[in-house]
Amino acid sequence: MTGKKKRPRTLRREHERAVDKLEDARERLARLEPGGEATRPIEVSSASVVESRALGLGCARCGGALELEAHDAVRGELGPLRRVRARCRACRARREVWLRVAVSN
Numbered sequence: 001m002t003g004k005k006k007r008p009r010t011l012r013r014e015h016e017r018a019v020d021k022l023e024d025a026r027e028r029l030a031r032l033e034p035g036g037e038a039t040r041p042i043e044v045s046s047a048s049v050v051e052s053r054a055l056g057l058g059c060a061r062c063g064g065a066l067e068l069e070a071h072d073a074v075r076g077e078l079g080p081l082r083r084v085r086a087r088c089r090a091c092r093a094r095r096e097v098w099l100r101v102a103v104s105n
């Protein structure tokens with residue numbers, strides 16, 4: 001240690017790295033939450049709300065607004081699922097959300 005103060009550029013880089021780490025952790029956490037994996041779909045009552053429900057989650061990294069990239073019907077272990085792919089308008093990170101439309105009687 002020289003005891004010298006850190007230069008602003010060094011501090012800024014350290015800050016950026018810390019933010020990146022935090023956002024990585026948030027993304028991992030989001031995958032453990034409902035909708036994050038095909039084995040943990042979010043239940044919705046109707047196919048018409050699949051997209052609004054998924055996009056309403058926001059970006060896993062920064063909380064920004066999501067825009068729809070793709071919405072597919074996928075056959076999962078739990079039956080027919082919907083996979084919504086979205087991208088953050090702010091940081092451009094991708095988010096994949098899994099949903100299941102509950103069958104009403």
Ligand SMILES: [Zn+2]
Nearest residue numbers: 059062088091
């Ligand atoms: Zn984002």
